[in-house]
Amino acid sequence: MTARRLGIGLVSVGWMGRLHSRAYLAAPHHFPDLPARAELLVAADPDAGGRAHATDVLGYRSAVADYREVMARDDVDAVSICAPNFLHREIALAAIAAGKPFWIEKPMGRSAAESGEIARAAADRGLVTAVGFNYRHAPAIARARELVRSGALGRITHVRSSFLADYSSDPRGALTWRFLTERAGSGVLGDLASHAADLVQFIAGRIERVSADVETFIAERPLPSAGAASHFSRGSADAPTGRVENEDYAVLLARLSGGAIASIEASRIDVGPRAEYALEVYGTAGALRWDFQRMNELQLADSPDGFRTVLARPGDGEFARFQPGAGTAMGFDDLKTIEAALFLRSVAEGRQLAPSADDAWEAARVVDAALASARSGAWTEVPAA
Ligand SMILES: NC(=O)c1ccc[n+]([C@@H]2O[C@H](COP(=O)([O-])OP(=O)(O)OC[C@H]3O[C@@H](n4cnc5c(N)ncnc54)[C@H](O)[C@@H]3O)[C@@H](O)[C@H]2O)c1
Structure with missing residues (x-):
């Protein structure tokens, strides 16, 4: 079976953003039977150093300052949200509005109300999600x-x-x-x-x-x-x-x-x-x-x-x-x-x-x-x- 290509958009190229990116690339090495392969398409970070790291080291094809450009792209099939906590709600709701499944870092919202808003909106849109509760694994x-x-x-x-x-x-x-x-x-x-x-x-x-x-x-x-x-x-x-x-x-x-x-x-x-x-x-x-x-x-x-x-x-x-x-x-x-x-x-x-x-x-x-x-x-x- 040929694995499907999934275009990945990353928001924030800090510790977690870099790790999500390495993890996407490592996944088929350990799980060759995966039905999907990640293609690192675009990373967003207002910091120029983060953007340079995304393209020069992580292998994203392009990098932008504004995460909304990631959500607007038709070739982005799924997104990683690795921003500081105060941006999670806004970015997750933008991903949901664009119909993009997302992998988000914890804590998902700044409060249970914010987390609930994100979880409900994702469910209403029928999107799968992932959250960085990595110790489970x-x-x-x-x-x-x-x-x-x-x-x-x-x-x-x-x-x-x-x-x-x-x-x-x-x-x-x-x-x-x-x-x-x-x-x-x-x-x-x-x-x-x-x-x-x-x-x-x-x-x-x-x-x-x-x-x-x-x-x-x-x-x-x-x-x-x-x-x-x-x-x-x-x-x-x-x-x-x-x-x-x-x-x-x-x-x-x-x-x-x-x-x-x-x-x-x-x-x-x-x-x-x-x-x-x-x-x-x-x-x-x-x-x-x-x-x-x-x-x-x-x-x-x-x-x-x-x-x-x-x-x-x-x-x-x-x-x-x-x-x-x-x-x-x-x-x-x-x-x-x-x-x-x-x-x-x-x-x-x-x-x-x-x-x-x-x-x-x-x-x-x-x-x-x-x-x-x-x-x-x-x-x-x-x-x-
Ligand atoms: N799962 C875990 O074990 C784990 C570990 C560390 C951090 N985290 C979580 O990951 C998230 C990020 O933490 P981190 O340690 O990677 O942070 P970090 O400080 O290393 O990186 C944050 C990045 O966000 C970028 N950023 C700032 N404003 C932005 C904006 N408007 N749009 C896009 N990017 C923006 C910064 O430039 C920076 O590159 C936090 O929610 C944190 O709680 C989870």
Whole structure:
């Protein structure tokens, strides 16, 4: 069968935009049976350096400053939306109006209302979507999900997820869009706790209600120099400062649909953990632990002898697409290659396969409920869609 060519348009050539692009190109190397091949047609970024990178390095045929030119092109079959959060709604609605399926980064909207607007509009237009909940694709997570679903761990009693990062631990970290409510929405809740909430729901059941607290520990940050916008931008020592508007740290206690209790913790200012994104699941017959920093390992207790380490192996999720045997590691970019493959197949076959806009909306409702609970001090229901 000849694979169909799908013209790809990219919006924003930052960390994620570059990774989406590499993932589209890598997808057929690992999934040669894919019914579609990506053709990188056009990238949009107001930054000239990003546009040059798109054409000179990533291989886009052209680059433009305004994303609306991407949506206007008939030869663009699908788009990647990798812009800062405050642009997601506008760009996603433009993609939907143009009838383009999209792969969007998380958090999808700045609030549950925005995420819901995007998810509903995509559904009304009958478009498939993909959302950057990449940790789902780790083979060890696929195995964890299977172990839970097969009943190998018994009845699930409690789940712990902590997404602890240090990317904003330096108080000299510049006050970029990520720290401003109007630009980012929530802080670490949308950035990291949304991943954790998605993993908990993917593996252990729907989060039905939460009790949460949040805090901003670094209240002021230096204003950024022009162009500085990444997670890792630093302000100069003598720069004027501005107020951080969203939370650095969040902790949630949650009840899941199956009756289990979950705790979710997320921080962007920890000194020590680098990207310690962990999930632990405990059941009446066993338990498992996973940490993204050791992505290919699963701590598994399926006997009274306690935990043992098992390495991801062929048979766990898509591991065999990348490595022939256990012990040879996969990396972060590979998770995005799996996401790209799911998205390309979805578009070609017209069926939803990747984490979806609905999943992003669900995670956004958990984030909103956590913020409401932190304000009121009360347990808060997470509404069903
Ligand atoms: N899935 C994940 O694990 C993950 C990891 C990092 C970031 N993200 C998400 O990806 C998104 C982008 O983050 P990033 O780290 O790639 O950001 P980044 O700062 O590296 O890149 C952002 C890019 O957007 C461009 N941009 C700014 N204004 C624009 C406009 N009007 N039109 C088009 N492009 C514009 C900038 O020039 C820059 O190239 C965010 O929503 C973030 O939360 C997800």
